[in-house]
Amino acid sequence: MADKQNPETGGQATVTLTIDGLTVTVPRGYTVLEAARSIGINIPTFCWHPKLKPVGACRICYVEIEKFPKLQVSCATVAMDGMVVHTNTDQVKNGRRAVLEFILLNHPLDCPTCDKGGECDLQNLTFAHGLDDSRFAFQKYRFVDDDMTTTFDDKRIGPEIILNRNRCILCYKCVRANKEAFGEYDLGAYERGNITEINAAPGRQVANPFSGNLVEICPVGALTNTDWRYKIRVWLTKTTPSICNFSSSGTNILFYKEDHKNKIYRVTSRRNDDIDDGWLADITRYSYQVITSDERLIKPLIKKEGKQVPATWEEALEVIKKRLNEIKDKKGGVCIGGLASPSLDNASLYSFAKFLRRTFNSNKLDYRQDYRMLPKDTANNYSILASQPFKIAGIDDSDVIVTFATDLLREHQNEYLRVRKAFNFKKARIFVANPYAVKTADVAELEMVYKVGTDEIFINAVCLAALEENLVACPDRADLKKKIKPSSLKDAAEQCGVAPETIKIMARALAEGKKVTFIAGELLTRCRDREIIASALCNLNRLFGLNRKGQIAVLARYANSMGAVKLGISPEPVPALKKELEKIWSGLPDTEAYNTDTMLVHMKKEEINGFIIMGANPVMLYPDREFVKESLEKLDFLVVCDLYETETTALADVVLPLAGWAEYAGDYINLEGCRQHAEQALKPRFEAYPGYEILEMIADKFEKKLFSSTEERESEIDRLLKVDTTLPWPDGFVEVKTAEIEIEKDYPLALFLCDDPHHCGHLTEKANSLVNFCGEAYIEMAEEQARAYNLNEGDSVRLESPIGKIIVPLKISEHLDNQVVLVPRNFTSHPVTSLLMRKRRIDWVRISKVAE
């Protein structure tokens, strides 16, 4: 919390004080409360939260400090040298008892029916202070609404949140967290005095992507979520520590489960200050329902006479053995390939690669199912950029933060909160550059919306601004101008549509910043010309020395994307990794390596005949759905393992039920390269098996065991993870090519594919709570644009590209402001990938109103 050495206060970095007779030394800036807790003295709190600014509202944390005439609230009193604090005197006890009495005046005694019972701060403190009698002899105040939607005095204020204002003790934690940490204003306090109430803002729902946290931090049962309500008492559940499977930062969570029913009831945070700060995005909180849904695949399916029919595992494995052997014998093992999901755990991913490479001698495997035409090897600037070290907590203490080509709120919620925190608590300067306006710009000093398709020119312009303003001392800076076009700031700025003055301000901040965090994101990864943009970023890094005074990174998107890289699931792993694999396996296949795109092309040419897909859904996620479908249909034999029947399993010859991440123990590597362990919370439901077990069973059929034991597998993974996969930066400045951008006549709008903030990939539409937040796709556009097409919120819009069309409802955006439309890709009912062409940089579309 506190600065270790605050130059403003001068002097020592620590203070020493006495609390209850114990001497304690804490960093300057610590509050009395933090100092007391650091030596194990517990002071009760309601309104204090470690990640929010203190407000001193509840007054339960009174302490007596010598020389202060009155009781002081320890949460808001900064510890000073020589303070003598007492936390347990009669005066303190009386003060706390008085506050408890006040709080309980109008608090209903409905603990037996309150879901917070058993984990309620107020209940615990009331027991601790022995307040068993009340001097209050009046009717308790009861809030009642005209539009009651549920029983008692409950009010639904959001898709998943129910508010009971009678129980509220007005600690304001929810309102403060919403504002300070999430930057949302859909919850507020209304009225005054003892009828003050927390409520949703008039006419709005509390539906922001972090709304679940409000329930978690509520000290009483005023806010409850619908998934947990009335289902079970907390003391009947057990907790299992785990990792979120839908965020690349690997948010730490706790599953609350009940063993006999083999069921998860809720998820709460398991605060890890290095990763998540204790905040969970809703997608993390509710995505456990993907596992508990009853739509899961129950048994293996085998295609017989064109129809998939249920079968036993033994039958399915036999078919796989027979058919793959046929292909292997007829055409060779290299005609067999595979695609694994980057959300699988290390063991499954590693087994997958080992199975394909060792059993079939095939290098045709990939883990990237939704990014068009990613490079198959690592000899490129994009891979260099993506391999750079990054620390999430490093965002906190950066003084300059740039987010480039990413909408953090949609795809990297955890980092989104960190950027906000750096602004709110450390006054960091934030710069946001994106081809469309994003919500991160709330906290930005400057938001730069550059023209669609000019990402690299914008970066070049920043470099040019630094050169022309003489801001940097990089020795070979003169070389740069030869490598980029155009070579003057004026021209570059004009091309990307951002004012030169604005670019100069950002360049100056990058040059002056003491610690800079530069985050590039999914728009870069998904872009066909990512190599060109990455080259521009390499130059930017060299010019400003960003990696030396901070960090520059392309954020990985999925829970174990980094694991896939570090375990060599890509077609051509990093050279160092290849060497290690060669040692472990005593030899590597030297056959041709294909990435996802090439594999699909060769399937269409019938040069790949057998294929294994594990947890992935390329039909839904890879650009040009028709192409993917046609390719997969050409296969002789397709095996798909997934939790659900999907567009891809529909094409399979054999479908195997896959266990979800909560059903087995596994390790995941988050975007900063940190390996985290998730424990098994449930027994696999129905007949599902974890990926590594499925692969082991298949390998058994080929009489080529993958591992002799689990220990062997783990030790091989350990060895691989020790390999440093960071790639060296290029020597000198690199040439930034000019991209050729196709213009499509009659298709004036640029379509950007995105994830809805409440969804990720293809599984989350199975989670009911997440569907309650957002249940169908939409087309998001600026209000002005909608008006130009005579469209209103909710109207059906026909969205056409040269190769396809879909009809989606309209959502008017508060942020977007130029010729861009967004459509989330997470919904089966709206196949937006059918609009995309495989080789395009920009997806041009047109829209029209669907007649009633």
Place this chain on the structure above:
Amino acid sequence: MFYSPVITNAAEAVKNEKLHLFRFVEDSEQVKIGTYEAHGGYQAWKKALTSMQPAQIVEEVKKSGLRGRGGAGFPTGMKWSFIPKDSPKPRYLICNADESEPGTCKDRVLMERDPHAVIEGMAIAAYAIGCHRMFIYIRGEFNHSIIRLETAVKEAYAHKHLGKNIYGTGYDLDMVVHSGGGAYICGEETALLNSLEGERGMSRIRPPFPAIEGLYACPTIVNNVETLASVPHIINRGADWYRTLGTEKSSGTKIFSLSGHVKRPGNYEVELGFNLKKLIYDPAYGGGILGDKKIKGVIPGGSSTPFLKADMLDVNLDYESLAQAGSMLGSGAVIVFHEDTCIVWVILKLIHFYRHESCGKCTPCREGTGWLEQIIGRIEAGGGKPGDIELIEDVCGNILGRTICPLGDAAVMPIQSAIKHWRDEWQFHIDNKKCMVKTNFEFR
């Protein structure tokens, strides 16, 4: 031109050199800038800006002994000197015109009848602290004051007393008139800052004090209207002259808003140290009690201050004397109650107000005021129970000094003093389920 029909002692002020605040308040032309200038207006601002250093002004005000007229009585010059000298952030001056204390209506008269004096005082204070953008936060219900100030600010801009490069000195100063949303709590300076920023009006925890981190987390000074209106006179006539007014420790003049059971309720500017009894009984001021009844008690400084009993009225109206008498000068609202007033009823009205105005932030004030209203309401309605007085005292004790801002203290201090002075009357109410005094007097 419309005036709020409030009696003032302006006629006396015209004759008496010492009474400077009210000299022109009965002049209907005073609101116009031409008249104000003709009466010597904006001379102090010109003098300060063209011939004095900011530090000199702060020193002069310090020397004058001017203390905050909003209630707390903090030395004004000292407050100004708390602004950090080396902060690179902008500084702000805010004039607190959210006059909502029951009984107080002095700022309103100044704003409605002499708005330029307020602007001039603000400008000098702004220059003294290095502020280039000042605000006046006016209580939302004061419609006339808001219109007056807005008009006056426009005139001041037109006459180049505000704006860019004032008097050719290169000093820029802008002024914003802001209307509050109608909450008593916004008169508390940190709640006022929140409200001005667009947040819910709730007090902030201190430290940091506004002088270090106030409006938009920048150094900010918040001063009362009357305080600022006194500043031009100090600049014009000097601190030494100001010190000759009032008592040694409470220098200057003060406007007292006299209300309640007096024959001539109104606003009276007097030197500090003026005798309370004289204020109530002198025909030039209060003129005695309605119906020539006896006095029961007086609240000397606005509804937040403890009562004075009838036998304690021979007291001088200055900060020290009133503190010695067990009360406070507060905002200078003297509320007089005659012998037929039911004290329980008075307290019920007061606690109702504080319950309604508690912002809802900190527990003791939010819950305690509601509970107190219920208990006192029960006693007043004839349903009091034995032990209620002790319960009230205990609840008051649990609120006093335990809240973020002074609203909690303000709510309980009059209750505590009322029980102390008239305990027998409370007891009678509980025991006999009726009032000891004959009639209730409805305030109009």
